[in-house]
Amino acid sequence: MNGPATGDRRATGAGRHPRPWTVVAVTTLGGQLVFLNSTAVTVALPAISADLAASASTVDWLLLGFMLALSVCVLVFSRLSDMIGRRRLYLGGLVLMIVASLVAAGTDEIGPLIAARVAQGVGAAAIIPNANAMISDAFPPRRLALGLSVNIMMASVAMIVGPVIGGRLLDAYGWRSLFLVNVPLGLAAVALGLAVLRRDAHRPRDGERLDLPGAVLVAAGLGALVLGVNRLADPGWGTAAPALALAGLVLLGLFVLVEQRVPSPLVDIAVITEWSRACAYATAFLMAVPQAGVLVVVVLYQQIVIGSSAADAGVAAALTAVALVVTSPVAGLAARWLSPRAVSSAGCAVSAAGYGAVLWGLDGGPPGPVFLVGLLLIGAGNGIFTAPNTASIMAALPTARRGIANGVRSVLFNSGQTGGNAVVLVLVTAALTAGGFAGYDAVTGADPEVLAGFRAAGAVLLGCALAATAASLARGGSWSEDDRTGPPDVPPPLFEPGGPVQRGVQP
Incomplete structure (x- = not known):
């Protein structure tokens, strides 16, 4: 249907997915790919440091880069999912995770490896928020908590077994296997997503545009805040860490002011x-x-x-x-x-x-x-x-x-x-x-x-x-x-x- 009826269906929740549990299954697989990858890499930091001759403070950016990219991109991608469709961004995030995993597994230098981890964080920002949103679209309100609880339970399982699986792969095949294993999992998630998830039917409303000033402010503010808070305990950063966190708060304050004045706010x-x-x-x-x-x-x-x-x-x-x-x-x-x-x-x-x-x-x-x-x-x-x-x-x-x-x-x-x-x-x-x-x-x-x-x-x-x-x-x-x-x-x-x-x- 076209015109106002489409907007009404979106607002009232009519036309939900006829098999909501299949949406849970598909999004759970995508979420597990993210959480397995994020926690499994932790156990490989010493091996990567030795193999690539990188210092501990440099290898640390394999974790920090992923977290920063996720934090900076999540709000922008969440807004884009409301404008152009969740399925597109979700599948795009999976494809980016696959490509970044191949790059990470094939590099012999710490710089490209960190860049690949940043790209994985960007992919995760497209996957994780969209997973919960798609479940919310699929379930009626009385059953929504149950659908979300299963997704959360499986994400927790992935976080628990991630270091165990990572350790096994590391001992048997080396640290590159931790990234290569993402490829078959990611391809399976993409195939299931194409088969199960409904095509995105909605488009931006008339006059609705992405709030670029708000996107820049929130990305810079969140990035500065997360990095500054994360480095508070690092004596090498001195006063730079609290100054960076304070700058992040100032930028986020400006973001709130901007959002109250633009016609199509990010939030x-x-x-x-x-x-x-x-x-x-x-x-x-x-x-x-x-x-x-x-x-x-x-x-x-x-x-x-x-x-x-x-x-x-x-x-x-x-x-x-x-x-x-x-x-x-x-x-x-x-x-x-x-x-x-x-x-x-x-x-x-x-x-x-x-x-x-x-x-x-x-x-x-x-x-x-x-x-x-x-x-x-x-x-x-x-x-x-x-x-x-x-x-x-x-x-x-x-x-x-x-x-x-x-x-x-x-x-x-x-x-x-x-x-x-x-x-x-x-x-x-x-x-x-x-x-x-x-x-x-x-x-x-x-x-x-x-x-x-x-x-x-x-x-x-x-x-x-x-x-x-x-x-x-x-x-x-x-x-x-x-x-x-x-x-x-x-x-x-x-x-x-x-x-x-x-x-x-x-x-």
Whole structure:
């Protein structure tokens, strides 16, 4: 159909995919390609450094370049997916991942390898936000959390097994095999995407253009902020790191001002600042900070304080990921009877209890039952929280705004994880310096200065989880799915005639 009917179908959610679970299967394969690739490469850094005669600070850019490219591009690509179609960008991202993997596997120099990793980050920025948006387009609101939970569960599996698969491939075939394995997986994902995903039917509305000033500002601001925060714990950067982070915040502030004045903004400020959705966004950010930071705390605590091996420390940290995998589909099922506010808030509270238990267990001794139970609670809480909270952000939006809405969520999640890692590393590094220890290779035992640093980090993580619980509860709305009269925890007037979006920005 042409003309207004097409726009109506997009806004009302009619014409959904007749087999939504096939969309989950296809997008899950694409997501696993990204997460397997991102985590598997970590174990190969020493081998790449030795083979290409590159310093540790240079090889570090294999991880940092990927993360920066993902953060810089995700909002622009999310907006483009709303304008020109998700299928095009999703498949384009997969093709870019395949080509970049071939380049990475064939190079003998560190420069082209880093460039290939940056290209993979650009491809990931086209794949990940579009995956959730396409699932949101395919499922009705009452089943959306379940569809998202399966996708999140499989992504978590990929993140868990990534280092294991990477280690096996590295030992058997060398570091190039970690990139070559992406080629058959990527080709399979492209073939399935062509067969299953519907062709993009929509085009930009009359007068709708990509907001180039906003795109430049948000890319520069996010890039500066992520790089600056990431390098806060690196003494070689000195004052450049906080200055860069501050410049990023200034650029993002200018971006907000620009978005309120352009006719076709990159991000609809009215959509983001709607109270219930703003609370969901804030909760996602606050939960991402401790989720990343606690893994750094657990691994470093066991190696620095206890003297455990890296393998033993990794096993303890994996408890969190295993619990997340188990609880993700349970949360999706619970969201069919309970509102996103109820399920998400419960997940935040369970995680907060876990962070409190881990903080209690940072006593200078080996991990005890309270410490290990805390890790399980953290994983379970995140598994319960993530899908319903994401669904509450996406479900009430018209199709033409779901891509950018999920892009904002992805940016907040990545920024939160980067910030969590940076805060923990700064506190632990300061504690080691205060205790007279040179670096992360020291075994300090129950040194009071070092323990104080780990406890301070644990207290920050607990505070973020408690703040996330408060933000989730503050969104308002019902507790039971049966009590709702509109989309999940979002007041219907937002998109009704005369509502804030139609007054300020075309939906």
